[in-house]
Amino acid sequence: MIRYSIILVFCFFMISCGSAPSEAPTPVTPAQPEKAPDAVELSKPLNNTTCLEAVNTNQVQLTWTPVTSATSYEIKITNLKTNVTETKAATTSPALISLVAGETYAWSVVSKSTKTSLTATSPVWKFFFAGTGESSLAPNPAQLLSPASGESVDAVSGQIKLSWKATDADTPFESLTYEVYVGEDFAKVALGEVPKIKSTSSTISVPVQSGKIYYWMVKTMDSKSASYSSVNGFRVN
Known part of the structure; x- marks a missing residue:
């Protein structure tokens, strides 16, 4: 009887001294997907109009509304006669671009951010760059x-x-x-x-x-x- 009592006490001691239950693993928060900066709204020259405002004869001022989510911009401007596209870097609006007078151009602005490789592009606008003293040359847009x-x-x-x-x-x-x-x-x-x-x-x-x-x-x-x-x-x- 004494032997059985000792065995029961020993088993209880072994159970009491067992290893503590392991803690539940800390859930891992999934990484947030990258978010592109906002696309800008273009301002001037107005879409489908004749641009008469020249700086130093052959430069036109492109203007858009900056967005806080962008740290820099890229201007894409295409001469629709030659179909040649130029890309210009800009840190803010406005930006001065040298153009050939008497040509029609399409332009857009790409928003970029140092926080992500994603970008956002504005709508494409078009304008005729009349240059100095050529206000009556371009027909009205159809x-x-x-x-x-x-x-x-x-x-x-x-x-x-x-x-x-x-x-x-x-x-x-x-x-x-x-x-x-x-x-x-x-x-x-x-x-x-x-x-x-x-x-x-x-x-x-x-x-x-x-x-x-x-x-x-x-x-x-x-x-x-x-x-x-x-x-x-x-x-x-």
């Missing part, structure tokens, strides 16, 4: 009439008709000529990177496919200069 932006249209024999209105203060309407850009990629249309359709009238018909979305833009030209319309989109039923 007003796109049909199809209206966002409209759904029915094709006739696989084609739809595009129509627009253009004016020029110093050139008769009949003397204006046009280049029409149509495609399924908004950015390529806006930068004139799709095949152009030449026209001497303000109405043309273009081939389309049912169920697709198309974008279009019109370049209006007189004997000396040109202007670009906004980019409209439409869906084919």
